[in-house]
Amino acid sequence: MIPEVTPQQLAEKLKGPNPPLLIDVREPHEHAYCHIEGAQLKPLDGIMRWIRELDPGAEIVFQCHTGVRSAQAAGYARSLGFKHVLNLKGGIDAWSVMIDPKVPRY
Numbered sequence: 001m002i003p004e005v006t007p008q009q010l011a012e013k014l015k016g017p018n019p020p021l022l023i024d025v026r027e028p029h030e031h032a033y034c035h036i037e038g039a040q041l042k043p044l045d046g047i048m049r050w051i052r053e054l055d056p057g058a059e060i061v062f063q064c065h066t067g068v069r070s071a072q073a074a075g076y077a078r079s080l081g082f083k084h085v086l087n088l089k090g091g092i093d094a095w096s097v098m099i100d101p102k103v104p105r106y
Contacts, residue, residue, distance in 0.1 A: 002086075005089065007097075020058070020059040021058055021061070023054075023073070024063050025069050025070050028041065028043065034096070035092070047076060051076065051080065058084065060086070061087075065093055065106075067087055067089055067094075
């Protein structure tokens with residue numbers, strides 16, 4: 001089971017003194033349509049290439065549209081020894097509903 005963070009918990013973490021790294025694993029056209037401020041776009045299909053650029057000791061929150069692809073990314077990161085990875089429960093869709101209605105839904 002991949003640990004999850006709710007949109008409300010993520011919003012609090014992002015306001016804190018040591019915000020987590022937020023990785024958006026969606027496709028570029030999805031990110032261009034809407035994204036959470038500060039999220040780094042790293043599409044899931046390239047994870048074997050870009051995962052090694054990340055600090056395995058950092059707190060990382062993976063995010064996608066509804067939480068499915070980001071759970072896959074978080075699981076893969078954990079299999080490589082990343083200790084502090086979380087999946088955004090409900091993805092950017094839940095973020096739009098619960099935190100920021102200005103983020104368009106699709």
